[in-house]
Amino acid sequence: MAEFATIARPYAKALFGLAQEKNxxxxxxxxxxxxxxxxxxxxxxxxxxxPETTSAQKAGLLTEIVGVSDAELQNFVSVLAEQKRLQVLPExxxxxxxLTLALNHTQRAVIHSAYALTEAQLADLTAELQQRFGTSLEVTTRVDSxxxxxxxVEIGDQVLDLSLQGKLNALYAAMTN
Known part of the structure; x- marks a missing residue:
């Protein structure tokens, strides 16, 4: 979805800038x-x-379904509908x-583990990662057997692979090269 990321970036930045102005x-x-x-x-x-539904109807129905009452946000949805970009909303x-996390000096981290982590393990790992990367983290976990x-661990565009599978892959690559 690199294309969606490229399309979404200017919209997200513009909306974020307006949101900052409007608090x-x-x-x-x-x-x-x-x-x-x-x-x-x-x-x-x-x-x-x-295709037979107009962009104004699409925007109106979407804001009505969700219950968006803010005029600027409704206008934003209308602009997206006119530009045929509503499917990019998740990105x-x-x-x-x-951008919100960056404003608060926080980064998003995804921790993949072979088994579900206990609360204590997650807290210890999060503390170590925050110290290592020098930022506070918003952590989500995923189990990957x-x-x-x-x-x-994925933080932004950085990946820290401390898994057994990663070490086996590195050993295999070293032995075959």
Missing amino acids: QIESWLGGLKQLAAAVQQPKVATLIEQ IYAQYQD ELIGGVK
Whole structure:
């Protein structure tokens, strides 16, 4: 979805800049989350793809379904509908969320582990990662049994692979080269 990321970036930045001016960063984040979730619903996605429905009707129905009452956010949805970019809303939400986290000097981290981590393990690992990367982290976890053991951490565009599978792959590459 690199194309969606490229398309979404200017929209997310523009909306974030306006949200900063209006002091609406958090409330618009919630509205964008609801809009992004709605667009991913099969019935709403079908509605968005219908060529016989006008962009004004699509924007109106989407904001009505979600219950968006803020005029600027409604206008934003209308602009997206006119430009035929409503399907990019989930990526716009993700980038807007990243901008919000960056404003608070926080980064998003995804921790992949072979088994579910306990609360204590997650707290210890999060503390170590925050110290290592020098920033506070918003952590989500995923279980990936293919790792065999250990963890793989994704923070922004950096990947820290401390998994058994990663070490086996590195050993295999060293032996075959």
